[in-house]
Each structure stands twice: as structure tokens, then as C-alpha cells.
Amino acid sequence: MSDATIDRLDEMDGPETPPEVPAGGEDATVDRVAARLTRRVVGSIAIGAALLLGVCATVACLVERNEKTATDLFVLSDMRATAARVLELTLDAETGQRGYLVTRNDAYLEPFLGASRSMHQTLDALAGRVTDDPIEADIVHRLAVALDEKFGELQQTIDLERAGRHEDARAIVNSEVGRRAMDEVRDLAGQLDANVHARMISAAAQEARTRRYMLGALAVAAVGIVGLFAVVVGDTRRQLRRLNAARTRLRTMVRGLERRVVRRTRELTEINRRFDIALEASGIVVFTQDRDLKYTWISHSLPDFPMEHAIGRSDRDILPARSFAAFERLKRGVIETGLPARGEVSVELNGAVRWWNLTIVPTLAADGTPEGLLCGAVDISGRRETEARVRLLMGEVTHRSKNLLSVIQAIMRQTAAHSTSMQDFSDRFSARLKSLAASHDLLVQENWQGAALHDLVRSQLGHYSDRVGAQIEIEGPPLIVPPAAAQHIGMALHELATNAAKYGALSVPRGRVRIAWAVVVDADGGRSCELSWSESGGPQVTRPARSGFGRIVIERTVARALDGKVSLGYAPGGVRWAITFQVPS
Numbered sequence: 059m060s061d062a063t064i065d066r067l068d069e070m071d072g073p074e075t076p077p078e079v080p081a082g083g084e085d086a087t088v089d090r091v092a093a094r095l096t097r098r099v100v101g102s103i104a105i106g107a108a109l110l111l112g113v114c115a116t117v118a119c120l121v122e123r124n125e126k127t128a129t130d131l132f133v134l135s136d137m138r139a140t141a142a143r144v145l146e147l148t149l150d151a152e153t154g155q156r157g158y159l160v161t162r163n164d165a166y167l168e169p170f171l172g173a174s175r176s177m178h179q180t181l182d183a184l185a186g187r188v189t190d191d192p193i194e195a196d197i198v199h200r201l202a203v204a205l206d207e208k209f210g211e212l213q214q215t216i217d218l219e220r221a222g223r224h225e226d227a228r229a230i231v232n233s234e235v236g237r238r239a240m241d242e243v244r245d246l247a248g249q250l251d252a253n254v255h256a257r258m259i260s261a262a263a264q265e266a267r268t269r270r271y272m273l274g275a276l277a278v279a280a281v282g283i284v285g286l287f288a289v290v291v292g293d294t295r296r297q298l299r300r301l302n303a304a305r306t307r308l309r310t311m312v313r314g315l316e317r318r319v320v321r322r323t324r325e326l327t328e329i330n331r332r333f334d335i336a337l338e339a340s341g342i343v344v345f346t347q348d349r350d351l352k353y354t355w356i357s358h359s360l361p362d363f364p365m366e367h368a369i370g371r372s373d374r375d376i377l378p379a380r381s382f383a384a385f386e387r388l389k390r391g392v393i394e395t396g397l398p399a400r401g402e403v404s405v406e407l408n409g410a411v412r413w414w415n416l417t418i419v420p421t422l423a424a425d426g427t428p429e430g431l432l433c434g435a436v437d438i439s440g441r442r443e444t445e446a447r448v449r450l451l452m453g454e455v456t457h458r459s460k461n462l463l464s465v466i467q468a469i470m471r472q473t474a475a476h477s478t479s480m481q482d483f484s485d486r487f488s489a490r491l492k493s494l495a496a497s498h499d500l501l502v503q504e505n506w507q508g509a510a511l512h513d514l515v516r517s518q519l520g521h522y523s524d525r526v527g528a529q530i531e532i533e534g535p536p537l538i539v540p541p542a543a544a545q546h547i548g549m550a551l552h553e554l555a556t557n558a559a560k561y562g563a564l565s566v567p568r569g570r571v572r573i574a575w576a577v578v579v580d581a582d583g584g585r586s587c588e589l590s591w592s593e594s595g596g597p598q599v600t601r602p603a604r605s606g607f608g609r610i611v612i613e614r615t616v617a618r619a620l621d622g623k624v625s626l627g628y629a630p631g632g633v634r635w636a637i638t639f640q641v642p643s
Contacts, residue, residue, distance in 0.1 A: 102290040109282050116275045127265040133187055134258045138251055140184045145247045147173040155212040159219055159227055174209060194253055201246040208239040343435045351389055381405040389431055392418045396428050413442045493518055493552035509544040511537045515573050518551035522564055534575035546619040553608035554591050554635060563596035563632050570595045587641045593632025601628045
């Protein structure tokens with residue numbers, strides 16, 4: 059029994075009269091506590107032995123490492139001596155060469171020849187000891203090249219002196235070649251010595267650290283074993299003291315556990331009730347199925363899908379033939395692979411198609427194989443319908459955007475064709491775009507269902523709307539015109555207002571404009587709108603010699619777009635324009 063378990067026994071209180079415990083139960087508990095104590099002692103001994111073995115193994119590794127470090131120090135020391143020997147042989151060779159050049163005495167050649175013979179053996183020995191260090195290997199290689207150059211220079215001067223070319227030999231000696239080669243040999247030998255010396259310092263430090271580690275490992279082993287022994291003794295005494303109180307505490311624990319079971323049962327019942335309410339309110343249905351895909355439990359019934367109708371049956375039994383295949387394929391995949399899956403499937407119930415988002419996870423048997431399914435289903439029919447509406451609206455927006463771009467392109471071409479300059483084109487094109495935008499603003503405000511003709515007229519008067527009631531009279535009943543009619547009527551009214559401001563009734567203070575419309579019902583019940591623009595009191599009007607864009611719009615474009623009839627007159631008192639077109643009933 060662990061310390062935490064016994065401490066929890068102390069915290070549990072129970073009724074004054076404990077329930078009866080089956081015979082032999084207390085003895086069995088005490089036996090378990092004793093057995094657990096024995097296992098702790100044996101385990102502690104095993105831990106101590108493992109610790110001792112680990113320390114021994116560590117010490118052995120440290121000893122081996124220390125021996126390797128000592129060997130490395132010996133090799134490094136020999137390398138330093140060899141590097142010094144290389145420099146010494148080079149100096150002997152140069153001394154012999156200088157003596158021979160001065161005295162022509164062959165006895166001075168002996169140091170040179172001896173150094174040449176020893177140099178190759180010394181370099182081979184040095185190269186064989188630096189194979190594990192790329193830096194030192196590079197230094198030795200460069201040193202060998204420098205020595206070849208230096209001994210080549212020494213041999214050349216000796217050969218020239220023997221041939222009687224004393225001046226040539228002296229010229230080579232006095233040149234920078236020999237001194238540079240000797241300086242390079244000294245520098246490389248110094249670099250090699252410094253590098254090896256640094257490695258020796260590092261190796262010596264490593265040897266010292268290894269010795270400290272050995273002493274530390276031995277100290278840790280000693281402290282660990284002593285501490286472990288103290289822990290085992292203290293734990294044994296503590297467990298023995300508690301062993302006598304175990305029977306009473308066990309009875310208390312039984313009483314406490316019984317009360318907890320009752321309390322947790324009530325809590326679990328309440329949690330299940332809340333879970334059911336939450337699932338039903340959220341629209342999520344949770345259900346389980348066995349390996350044969352038969353329903354074993356459903357959280358709550360659905361409209362058109364009662365819970366008692368499904369328990370003990372499979373999708374094949376309760377769903378239409380064209381609907382169950384997708385359900386069964388998704389669930390069979392989870393049973394066969396043992397992996398969770400998600401998917402959206404549809405089902406037709408009572409003539410209505412419903413969409414469900416399924417989350418399926420396998421329930422596993424003791425051996426880890428799938429024995430059934432746990433599924434969560436969310437009704438996403440509303441989301442699907444919303445997505446379909448959004449796609450429809452996006453298609454409609456795209457269609458209307460293309461139509462609008464086509465209209466703008468036509469306005470641009472016609473404006474350019476009838477403009478006298480870039481500034482003239484810019485002014486006219488901007489004004490016509492603003493007119494088109496004003497019509498579209500009205501359509502957007504009404505969700506593209508149409509526009510009130512009165513608002514449309516006022517929106518196209520632009521800077522002249524402040525003259526309404528003075529120079530401009532608007533008269534007509536409330537009327538909603540379709541989107542296409544609103545767009546083209548707005549263009550026509552803009553052209554009429556622009557022309558009136560430049561040349562017609564709105565160009566003089568006494569001029570008047572009357573905009574009126576009326577709805578006429580024919581014998582068949584069809585409705586048509588008669589819209590007119592009449593100017594009076596303005597400058598005398600004459601028919602223009604050429605047909606501009608504005609005239610094309612008010613005479614042809616709007617008539618063709620609305621399938622209506624247009625009349626345009628140029629009376630001396632002002633322009634008269636009228637259009638008759640069909641409106642929805």
C-alpha cells in the first residue's frame with residue numbers, strides 16, 4: 059500500500075457503525091501490505107546493486123579514457139620533438155651550404171647531406187602522426203612543400219658552386235627566394251608546434267577532469283548507497299508502524315467508498331441528463347452501432363426518424379435504397395481500417411432531402427480490433443441551402459456585372475466617337491458613369507428588385523435637383539420600374555438634363571422643365587407607363603444637324619432596351635421627349 063493511499067484513508071470519515079467486512083478481508087489486506095514492504099526492500103537492494111555496477115562501469119570507462127589521454131600526450135610530445143627536429147635539420151643543411159659556398163671545403167657538405175637524408179624519414183614520421191587532425195595534416199603538407207623548395211634552393215647553389223659559377227650561386231643566396239622559403243619553414247614549424255602544444259594542454263586538462271570524474275563517481279556511489287540504505291531503513295520502520303492501523307483504516311475506506319459511489323451515481327445521472335439536453339438543443343445526434351452496423355443506442359429521436367424505430371436495425375433496413383449506400387460505405391471503411399472518418403451524406407425522408415455531417419470513430423475491443431462505431435451527426439441542411447443560395451446570387455452578380463461592363467464599354471465607345479478632345483471625353487464619360495452609378499445605387503437599395511421612378515428622376519437631375527419646384531416640375535404616381543428599365547431610363551434622363559442645362563430650358567432662368575408619367579391599363583389588363591420630358595421658356599430650339607450619343611440614347615437605345623416607343627420633337631419652345639413601355643402588373 060502506497061503512502062498516498064494510506065494518507066487518503068486518514069481523510070475519509072464514515073458512519074459510527076462501520077459495515078461488516080467479509081471474513082478474511084483484513085488479513086488479506088495486511089498480507090498485501092507486508093508483501094509490498096518486502097518488494098520495496100528487494101527493489102531497494104536491486105537499485106543499490108545497479109548503482110554500484112553503474113559506478114564500476116563508469117570508473118572503468120574513465121580509466122580507459124585516462125589511458126588513452128596519456129597515450130595522446132605521449133604522441134603529441136613526440137610530435138613537438140619531431141617538429142623541432144625538422145627545423146633543426148633545415149638549419150644544419152643551410153649552415154653546411156653557407157660554409158661550402160664560403161670555403162669550397164667538401165667537409166661542410168656533410169651536415170647538408172646528413173640533413174637531407176634524415177629529413178624524408180622525419181617528415182614521413184610526422185605525417186603519420188597527424189592523420190587524425192586535418193589542420194595539422196595541412197600544416198605538415200605545406201611544410202613538406204616548403205622544405206622541398208628550400209632544399210632545392212640549397213642543392214642548386216651547391217651545384218652552381220661546384221661548376222665554378224660562384225657569382226650565380228651567390229646571387230641565388232642573396233635573393234629573396236631562399237629567405238622566403240626559410241621564413242615559411244620557420245612559420246609552419248611554429249604553427250605546428252603551437253597547435254600541438256594547444257592539444258597537449260587540452261589533453262592534460264582532459265586527464266585532470268577524468269581523474270576528478272573518477273573521484274566524483276566513487277563519492278556519488280558511496281553517498282548513494284548510504285542514502286539508499288537510510289531510505290530503506292526509514293521506509294521500513296514507517297510501514298511497520300502503519301501496518302497495525304491498516305485494518306481499521308480499511309474499514310473506514312470501505313464506508314467512504316460506499317458513500318462516494320452513491321454520490322457519484324447521482325452526479326452521473328445528472329450529467330447524463332444535462333448531456334441529453336445539450337445534445338438535443340445543439341442539434342447533434344450521437345449514436346452507437348455494433349460491428350454489423352445495427353443501432354444499439356441513439357441520444358434522442360429526430361423528426362421523421364423515431365429512436366425506437368432504429369434500435370436493433372441497420373441503415374439498410376430503415377433508409378431508402380438510394381440513401382443508405384453512402385452511410386454504409388463510410389461506416390464500413392471505419393470498421394475495416396480502424397481509423398476515424400468524417401463525411402457529408404444526404405438522406406431522403408418523407409420526400410425531403412436532409413444533409414448530415416458525420417464524425418465516426420471506432421470502438422475497440424480488448425484486443426484492439428474495432429467492435430463497433432461511435433458516431434456524431436449534425437444536420438447541415440440549412441447550411442447547404444444557404445450555400446446554394448450564395449452560389450445562385452454569385453451567378454446573378456456575375457451576370458449583372460458583365461452586363462454593366464458591356465453598357466460601360468458601349469458608353470465609352472460612343473462618348474469617344476463624339477468627343478472633340480480628351481478633356482471633353484473625360485468630362486462626358488465621367489458624367490455618364492455617375493448617372494449610371496446613381497441608377498445602380500437605387501437598385502442596390504431595393505435589393506435589385508427595381509427602383510421608384512420618382513427617386514430615379516431626382517437622382518438623374520444631378521446638380522439641378524435644387525431647381526425642383528422652381529424650374530423643374532416632377533409629377534406622376536408611385537411606380538416601381540424593373541432594373542433594366544431603371545438603368546436605361548436613367549441614362550436617357552441624364553442626357554436630357556445635360557442637354558437642357560447646356561442649350562435648353564435649364565440654361566436660362568425663365569426656362570421650365572416638366573417631367574411627368576402615368577400608368578395606362580389596356581383592354582387585356584396589361585400595364586404600360588407613359589413618361590414624358592417637356593421643356594418651355596428656353597432658347598429657340600432647332601433640330602441638330604448631326605446625331606450625337608445623347609440623341610442615340612434617348613431615341614434608339616432606351617426604346618430598344620425597353621421594347622418601347624419613343625417620340626422626340628424639337629418645338630421652338632423646347633425639346634419634347636416621350637416613351638411608352640410595359641411595366642409589371
